[in-house]
Amino acid sequence: MGYDRIILGAGLYGLWSALYCGKKGEKVLVLEYDSAPFMRASYINQARVHMGYHYPRSYSTAVKSAKYFDRFCRDYGFCILEDFNQVYATSSRFSWTNAEQFERFCKAAEILCDRIVPEKYFKSGMCDGAFLTQEYTYDAQLLREHLLTEISRIPDIRICYGARISDIEQDGCCYRIRLSDGTDVSAPFVLNSTYASVNQILARLGFEPFRIKYELCEIILCEVSENLKHVGLTVMDGPFFSIMPFGKTGLHSLTSVTFTPHVTNYDTLPKFECQERSGGTCSPEQLGNCSQCAARPGSAWDYMGSLARKYMRDELEFKYVESLYSMKPILMASEVDDSRPTVIRKFSEGPTFVSVLSGKINTVYDLEEVLDV
Amino acid sequence: MSAKETGFVSCVVYVHNNEKELEHFLETVYPVFERQFSRYEFLFVDDDSDDKSIDIVRDYFVSRGGCAVTVVSMGYYHGMELSMAAGTDLAIGDFIYEFDSVWIDYPSGLIGDVFRKMLEGYDIVSAHPSRFGSWKSYTFYKVFNYFSKADYDLQTERFRILSRRLFNRIDASSKSRVYRKALYATSGLKACAITYENQTKDRSIISNEQRADRMNTAIDMLILFTDVAYKVSLMFCMIMLAFMLVAGVYTVASYFSKHRPVEGWAPLMGILSAGFAGIFLLFAFVIKYLEVVLKLIFQKKQYMVASVEKIR
Numbered sequence: 001m002g003y004d005r006i007i008l009g010a011g012l013y014g015l016w017s018a019l020y021c022g023k024k025g026e027k028v029l030v031l032e033y034d035s036a037p038f039m040r041a042s043y044i045n046q047a048r049v050h051m052g053y054h055y056p057r058s059y060s061t062a063v064k065s066a067k068y069f070d071r072f073c074r075d076y077g078f079c080i081l082e083d084f085n086q087v088y089a090t091s092s093r094f095s096w097t098n099a100e101q102f103e104r105f106c107k108a109a110e111i112l113c114d115r116i117v118p119e120k121y122f123k124s125g126m127c128d129g130a131f132l133t134q135e136y137t138y139d140a141q142l143l144r145e146h147l148l149t150e151i152s153r154i155p156d157i158r159i160c161y162g163a164r165i166s167d168i169e170q171d172g173c174c175y176r177i178r179l180s181d182g183t184d185v186s187a188p189f190v191l192n193s194t195y196a197s198v199n200q201i202l203a204r205l206g207f208e209p210f211r212i213k214y215e216l217c218e219i220i221l222c223e224v225s226e227n228l229k230h231v232g233l234t235v236m237d238g239p240f241f242s243i244m245p246f247g248k249t250g251l252h253s254l255t256s257v258t259f260t261p262h263v264t265n266y267d268t269l270p271k272f273e274c275q276e277r278s279g280g281t282c283s284p285e286q287l288g289n290c291s292q293c294a295a296r297p298g299s300a301w302d303y304m305g306s307l308a309r310k311y312m313r314d315e316l317e318f319k320y321v322e323s324l325y326s327m328k329p330i331l332m333a334s335e336v337d338d339s340r341p342t343v344i345r346k347f348s349e350g351p352t353f354v355s356v357l358s359g360k361i362n363t364v365y366d367l368e369e370v371l372d373v
Numbered sequence: 374m375s376a377k378e379t380g381f382v383s384c385v386v387y388v389h390n391n392e393k394e395l396e397h398f399l400e401t402v403y404p405v406f407e408r409q410f411s412r413y414e415f416l417f418v419d420d421d422s423d424d425k426s427i428d429i430v431r432d433y434f435v436s437r438g439g440c441a442v443t444v445v446s447m448g449y450y451h452g453m454e455l456s457m458a459a460g461t462d463l464a465i466g467d468f469i470y471e472f473d474s475v476w477i478d479y480p481s482g483l484i485g486d487v488f489r490k491m492l493e494g495y496d497i498v499s500a501h502p503s504r505f506g507s508w509k510s511y512t513f514y515k516v517f518n519y520f521s522k523a524d525y526d527l528q529t530e531r532f533r534i535l536s537r538r539l540f541n542r543i544d545a546s547s548k549s550r551v552y553r554k555a556l557y558a559t560s561g562l563k564a565c566a567i568t569y570e571n572q573t574k575d576r577s578i579i580s581n582e583q584r585a586d587r588m589n590t591a592i593d594m595l596i597l598f599t600d601v602a603y604k605v606s607l608m609f610c611m612i613m614l615a616f617m618l619v620a621g622v623y624t625v626a627s628y629f630s631k632h633r634p635v636e637g638w639a640p641l642m643g644i645l646s647a648g649f650a651g652i653f654l655l656f657a658f659v660i661k662y663l664e665v666v667l668k669l670i671f672q673k674k675q676y677m678v679a680s681v682e683k684i685r
Binding site for chain 1: 381412441443462463465467537541544681683
C-alpha cells in the first residue's frame, strides 16, 4: 500500500509528526514495535518541559529550549503541571557550575531565576545556591491520549502496533517496507523517530549511523510527603540528583546523574550483556522494552535514595513506589559542553529519509521545517 | 554474622602509589563489607598515582557484582587531607569509613567492631594501633594534645568510621574538611577509639612528597587548632619586653653615671638590633598565622578533581 509518509516509532515525535502531516491532508502510516504508543522514552523520562536551566554550559541549547517552552505550554497546557516550585540548586562541592555562574547564565538566557535560601530545602552547607525557576512537567499519559484522540479524527492516519519490520529498501522514488506479517507498504518519505533504535534502522539501510552512546536508565517513582508535593528539586551539573513531580500522576520522579544510568555502551549498535538473558526479546539489532524485560537490572534505589537524602532536609520525605527503565541514546558530541541538541538529519532525498534524535519534548517543533518540504 | 546491617555505608580509601599493598587490602576489606552490609559503596581517591594502583582496583571489581565502585582521580598530587575531603564529599552513605592508608596490620574483624561500637552512640570511632609510627608523629600528637582545645586526644589512626551527622555538622560550620582529624575532634560529637595490638609498623613506602605534605599538615594543624603559636609568640614578646626594659634601665643608668662608657654607641646599637630582630620574628609568626587563616577562609575551591569515574 502506498502512503505519503511512513513514520517509524509512536513516541511523542512520531505521533506529533503523524498528526502534523495528517492535518495537511497527507496519508500517514505509523509503525510501532510495541503494542501501544508512548511505551518507552516519551513516557519514561523526567517529564521535564525544558526551559534551558539544565544546560548551564550550553547557551545555545538553553536559548532554544526557552524559545519552544511557551509554545509547548500553549499547545499542550492540559497535560502540563505548573503549580509547583521548581528549585535548581548548585552543590557546594563537585559542581561544574557555581551559584554565581548559574545566575549569570540565567540572566544571559533571559530565564527566570530567583535566589532563595538553600537551607529551605537542603541541609546546611550542602548547596551554595538555590533558585526558584520556571519549569514545568508534562504528563505523558494525558499527552498520549490527546494525540490519539486527535489522530482518530483524521481517517488518513493509520497506526500499526506490534509492527515487525523485516525489510526496508529503496524502490525507485519510494521506500518499501515489508513487515513480517507479509504487509508491504511504501512512501516517498520516511521519518525515523525511533530514538534509541535510530541506528538500528539506519544500519538496515546502510546509512551512516549517529555517533551515540547508549545508557540503560532507571527512573524511580516516589510517593512524597505533603511538604514536597508541590516542590521539584534539582541539584545540577555534577554527580547529583533530581526529584520532581512526574506529570500529573501525583508521584515524583527520582533520578541521579551517577546512578540512573545502569550500563553504558559505546558501540554503534546497542550491545548489552543483559540481552542474552532477555529471552530473545532484545538484541543489538532490535531493542526490546527495558521496562518490561525479564533481564532488567535491579533498582538503584539504595544509591539514589541515599544521595538525595544526603542533600535534602530530613523532613522532606519520599518513598519508593516503582522503577521504570528505558534505553537512552546520547550524542557523543554533547559531553563537554553539556548540550542536548536535537539532531535532524536527512539521509536521502527523492525518496526522502529523515532521522530525528532528541532528548527533549519541546523541541519537537524543529520537525516542522523538514516535514514541510 | 547473622543479619546484615541495613544502613548505607560508604568506604573511602586513599590511594597513592600503593600497588604493592592494594591487593591484600581489597581481599581483606571487600569480603567484610560483602558479609556485613547490605548497602554500601566504595570510593577510591587516587591521588595522582603513577603506578598500577587503579588498574588493580579495576581488575579486582570487574568480576565482583553488587556494589557501586567509584574512582576519584585527583588532577595532580593534593596530599591526603584534600584528597580524602574530595572522597568524603562524594560519599553518600549514612556511615563513612575513612581508610587513610591501605596498609593492614589489624584483624579484618576490627572493621566490623568499629561499626558496632558506633551503633552504641558514637559519631567517630577510630582504630588505633598500640605500637605506632615514627618519633615525629609521636611528638606531634604529644604537642598537639597538650595545647589543643579538642574534646579528646588525637592519636595515630589506621582507619575510622564517621556518621553522616558529623559531616552535616562540619559542612554547616566549616568551609572545608581539611585537617579532618582536628575538625572531627572539635565537632563536639562523641568519639572513641579501639586500640588493637599491631605486630608491625606501617611499612608502605612514603615518598618525599608525602613526607613534606604530612609535615606541612602537622604544622598547619598545630597553628590552626592549638594555641601553641599564640603562646610562643606571646612568650617571645614578653622576653623582648623584659630585655628592652633592662636595656632601657642600663641606658638611663649609664647616661647619668659619672663614668660614661667610651664606646657609648655599641650598647645602643646592640639594643636596637636585638629589638628589631625580635619584632621580625614576631612578624614571622603573624604572617604564617594569617596565611593559614586566609587559606582556610578564602580559598574557595579546595581541590581540583580531574575525573570521577564510576567503574561499576
